[in-house]
Amino acid sequence: xxxxxxxxxxxxxxxxxxxxxxxxxxxxxxxxxxxxxxxxxxxxxxxxxxxxxxxxxxxxxxxxxxxxxxxxxxxxxxxxxxxxxxxxxxxxxxxxxxxxxxxxxxxxxxxxxxxxxxxxxxxxxxxxxxxxxxxxxxxxxxxxxxxxxxxxxxxxxxxxxxxxxxxxxxxxxxxxxxxxxxxxxxxxxxxxxxxxxxxxxxxxxxxxxxxxxxxxxxxxxxxxxxxxxxxxxxxxxxxxxxxxxxxxxxxxxxxxxxxxxxxxxxxxxxxxxxxxxxxxxxxxxxxxxxxxxxxxxxxxxxxxxxxxxxxxxxxxxxxxxxxxxxxxxxxxx
Amino acid sequence: xxxxxxxxxxxxxxxxxxxxxxxxxxxxxxxxxxxxxxxxxxxxxxxxxxxxxxxxxxxxxxxxxxxxxxxxxxxxxxxxxxxxxxxxxxxxxxxxxxxxxxxxxxxxxxxxxxxxxxxxxxxxxxxxxxxxxxxxxxxxxxxxxxxxxxxxxxxxxxxxxxxxxxxxxxxxxxxxxxxxxxxxxxxxxxxxxxxxxxxxxxxxxxxxxxxxxxxxxxxxxxxxxxxxxxxxxxxxxxxxxxxxxxxxxxxxxxxxxxxxxxxxxxxxxxxxxxxxxxxxxxxxxxxxxxxxxxxxxxxxxxxxxxxxxxxxxxxxxxxxxxxxxxxxxxxxx
Numbered sequence: 001x002x003x004x005x006x007x008x009x010x011x012x013x014x015x016x017x018x019x020x021x022x023x024x025x026x027x028x029x030x031x032x033x034x035x036x037x038x039x040x041x042x043x044x045x046x047x048x049x050x051x052x053x054x055x056x057x058x059x060x061x062x063x064x065x066x067x068x069x070x071x072x073x074x075x076x077x078x079x080x081x082x083x084x085x086x087x088x089x090x091x092x093x094x095x096x097x098x099x100x101x102x103x104x105x106x107x108x109x110x111x112x113x114x115x116x117x118x119x120x121x122x123x124x125x126x127x128x129x130x131x132x133x134x135x136x137x138x139x140x141x142x143x144x145x146x147x148x149x150x151x152x153x154x155x156x157x158x159x160x161x162x163x164x165x166x167x168x169x170x171x172x173x174x175x176x177x178x179x180x181x182x183x184x185x186x187x188x189x190x191x192x193x194x195x196x197x198x199x200x201x202x203x204x205x206x207x208x209x210x211x212x213x214x215x216x217x218x219x220x221x222x223x224x225x226x227x228x229x230x231x232x233x234x235x236x237x238x239x240x241x242x243x244x245x246x247x248x249x250x251x252x253x254x255x256x257x258x259x260x261x262x263x264x265x266x267x268x269x270x271x272x273x274x275x276x277x278x279x280x281x282x283x284x285x286x287x288x289x290x291x292x293x294x295x296x297x298x299x300x301x302x303x304x305x306x307x308x309x310x311x312x313x314x315x316x317x318x319x320x321x322x323x324x325x326x327x328x329x330x331x332x333x
Numbered sequence: 334x335x336x337x338x339x340x341x342x343x344x345x346x347x348x349x350x351x352x353x354x355x356x357x358x359x360x361x362x363x364x365x366x367x368x369x370x371x372x373x374x375x376x377x378x379x380x381x382x383x384x385x386x387x388x389x390x391x392x393x394x395x396x397x398x399x400x401x402x403x404x405x406x407x408x409x410x411x412x413x414x415x416x417x418x419x420x421x422x423x424x425x426x427x428x429x430x431x432x433x434x435x436x437x438x439x440x441x442x443x444x445x446x447x448x449x450x451x452x453x454x455x456x457x458x459x460x461x462x463x464x465x466x467x468x469x470x471x472x473x474x475x476x477x478x479x480x481x482x483x484x485x486x487x488x489x490x491x492x493x494x495x496x497x498x499x500x501x502x503x504x505x506x507x508x509x510x511x512x513x514x515x516x517x518x519x520x521x522x523x524x525x526x527x528x529x530x531x532x533x534x535x536x537x538x539x540x541x542x543x544x545x546x547x548x549x550x551x552x553x554x555x556x557x558x559x560x561x562x563x564x565x566x567x568x569x570x571x572x573x574x575x576x577x578x579x580x581x582x583x584x585x586x587x588x589x590x591x592x593x594x595x596x597x598x599x600x601x602x603x604x605x606x607x608x609x610x611x612x613x614x615x616x617x618x619x620x621x622x623x624x625x626x627x628x629x630x631x632x633x634x635x636x637x638x639x640x641x642x643x644x645x646x647x648x649x650x651x652x653x654x655x656x657x658x659x660x661x662x663x664x665x666x
Contacts, residue, residue: 065543066528066531066532066535066540066543068531068535069523069527069528069531070523073523118486121482121483121486124479124482126477126478126479126482127479127482144459145459146457146459146460146534147531149454149457149459149460149482150454150527150530150531152486153451153454153485153489153521153522153527154522154523154527154528156486156489156490156522157489157517157518157519157521157522158518158522158523160493160514160515160518161514161515161518161519161522164511164512164514164515164518165515169508174507174508174510174511175502175507177507177511178497178507178510178511179497181493181494181497181514182493182494182497182498184490185490185491185493185494185497186490186494188486188490189486189487189489189490189491189494190402190403190406190487190491194402194483194486194487195399195402195487197483198399198401198402198480198483199399201479202399202401207399210398210399
C-alpha cells in the first residue's frame with residue numbers, strides 16, 4: 001500500500017481508542033489528512049523528498065555487466081509504490097537537528113537498499129513465502145530464488161559502499177559516517193532484523209515482542225538514529241530517536257495486521273495462517289492489538305515532546321506516527 | 334583442504350611447468366616446504382597468526398539470544414580446517430608496509446566473516462548445491478536453508494560492524510577505515526563475488542575469465558588491498574597488491590580444479606558436472622589450465638618484485654603464491 005493510494009481508501013483505519021486521545025499542543029500534524037499546518041507544507045515536503053530519493057536510487061544502481069543482477073536489484077529498489085519510509089525518516093531526523101539533505105541523502109539511499117535486500121530475502125519461499133509484494137510479483141517470482149538471494153547479497157554491501165563514496169566529508173565528519181555504518185550493520189544483522197526473521201520462522205509464542213521489535217521496528221529505529229547521527233545530535237537525543245523510531249515501526253506493522261484482519265474472508269487455510277507469522281493480532285486478537293497500537297502511538301509522540309523546541313522541523317516526524325496509526329495521510333508520488 | 338593436512342598428502346601438486354621456472358633471488362620462500370628462510374620462521378608466523386585469528390573470531394561471535402542464529406554463524410566461521418587465507422593475507426600485507434597487527438586484526442576478522450557468509454550462500458541447493466565443505470556438512474545441511482541464508486545475512490554486516498567497533502583509531506585514521514569498508518563492499522557485491530556467482534550459474538562459456546576473477550580472485554585481492562590501505566600504502570603499491578591478490582586467488586582455484594580432475598573416478602553424472610561450474614579445466618582442459626596457472630604464478634611473483642625493498646616482510650606474501658601453486662607449504666593449526 002503506498003502513500004498515494006491510502007487516502008479515502010477502504011483500508012483507511014481510525015483506531016477508536018486512538019481517536020479518544022486528546023490533541024496535544026505538540027500535534028502540529030493531525031491524524032486527519034485535511035489539517036496540515038499552514039506554516040509547513042507537509043505534502044510538498046514528502047513529495048519532493050520521495051522524488052529526490054527515487055532519482056538518487058536510479059542513479060546509484062545503473063545496469064552494467066552482468067545486466068541481470070542489476071536488473072534484479074533495480075526491480076526491488078525502484079519498485080513502484082515503495083513508500084520510501086526509511087530514507088524519508090532519515091532525512092527528516094537529520095533536518096530536525098539542522099543537518100542538510102546533502103549530508104543525509106547517501107545514507108537515506110543506503111537504508112532503502114538494505115531495506116529492499118531484507119524484503120527480497122524475507123519473501124523467499126523458505127522464509128515468508130510471499131509470491132508478491134506491493135501488488136507486484138516478488139523478486140524471486142520474477143528472477144528465481146538463486147538470483148533473488150544474490151540481488152539481496154549485492155544490495156546490502158552496495159548500501160555501505162554508497163555511504164562511503166557519496167557522503168560529503170566536508171559536511172559530515174568521518175567519525176559520524178563510521179557510526180552510521182555500524183548502526184545500519186547492527187540493525188540488519190543478528191542483533192536486529194536477521195534475528196527477528198529467524199524467530200518469526202522458528203520461535204515460540206513468547207517471542208512475539210522480540211519479533212515485532214526486531215523484524216519491524218529496527219529499520220525505522222535505524223533510519224531515525226542515522227539521521228540524528230549525521231546531523232550531530234546528542235546522545236540523549238539519539239536515544240529518543242531510537243525509542244521513537246522503534247515504536248513507529250512496530251505501530252505501522254500492528255495497524256497493518258489489524259487492517260488485514262478486517263479484510264479477511266475467513267477462508268484462509270493453515271498454510272496461509274502460518275505465513276502471516278507471529279503478530280500481536282494472531283497471538284492476542286484485534287482488541288488487545290489495538291490497545292498495543294495506542295500505547296505505541298503515545299510512546300512515539302512522547303519522544304517527540306523534547307524536539308518541539310526545533311519548531312516546524314519536527315512536523316515530518318509527527319507525520320510518520322500519524323500515518324502509521326491511521327493511514328490518513330497521503331502524498332502523491 | 335587445510336594447511337595442516339596438505340604436507341606429504343597425495344593431493345600435493347607440483348605443476349611440471351611451474352617447477353621449470355628458475356628460482357629467482359626474490360624467492361625467499363621456496364615452493365618446497367623444507368626450505369623456509371633461516372631469517373624468517375614462516376611456519377611460526379603462520380601458526381601464531383592463525384591461532385590469534387581464531388581466538389579473535391571466537392570472541393567476536395559469542396552466542397546470545399536467539400542462540401541458533403549465532404550457532405549457525407559460528408559453525409561456518411569457526412569451522413575446523415578453515416585456512417584463514419583472507420585474514421592472514423590482510424595481516425601480511427599490512428605488516429609489509431610497517432602496519433601493526435592491532436591495526437589489521439579487526440579487518441582481518443571481518444574478511445573471514447564475509448568470506449564465510451559468501452561460502453554459506455554459494456553452497457545452497459539453488460546455488461552450487463554443495464552438501465559439504467572442508468569435509469563437514471554445509472551450513473544448510475545442518476541448520477536448514479532458511480537458517481543458512483540468515484546466517485550469511487548476519488555475517489556480512491557483522492564484518493562491517495566489527496571493523497568500526499574494533500579498529501583502533503589511534504593506529505588507523507578514520508579515512509582509511511572507510512576505504513577498507515568500501516573495498517570489502519565492492520568485493521562482495523554486484524561488482525565482485527555476487528556477480529561471479531551469478532555468472533557461474535547463468536553465464537555462457539565466454540564468461541569463464543570473469544567468473545574466475547570475480548568468484549575466486551576477489552576475496553584474495555580485497556584482503557591484500559585492505560592490508561595495504563590500513564598501513565597507508567601508496568596508490569601504486571595498492572595497485573600492485575590488487576593484481577597480486579587477484580592472481581593468487583585465481584591461481585589457487587585453478588590448481589584446485591586440476592587436483593580434482595586428477596582424483597576423478599570418471600563416473601560423475603551430468604548434475605555433478607554442472608555443479609563443478611565453469612572452470613578453466615572444464616572449459617579448456619588440464620593442459621591449458623596448467624599453463625594459465627603458470628602465468629598467474631609468474632604474474633603474482635612479479636608484483637612482489639617491487640616489495641623486495643621491505644626485506645623479510647615480503648616472505649609471507651610469497652608463501653601464498655607458493656602454496657596456491659604447489660600446496661607444498663604447511664603449518665599446524
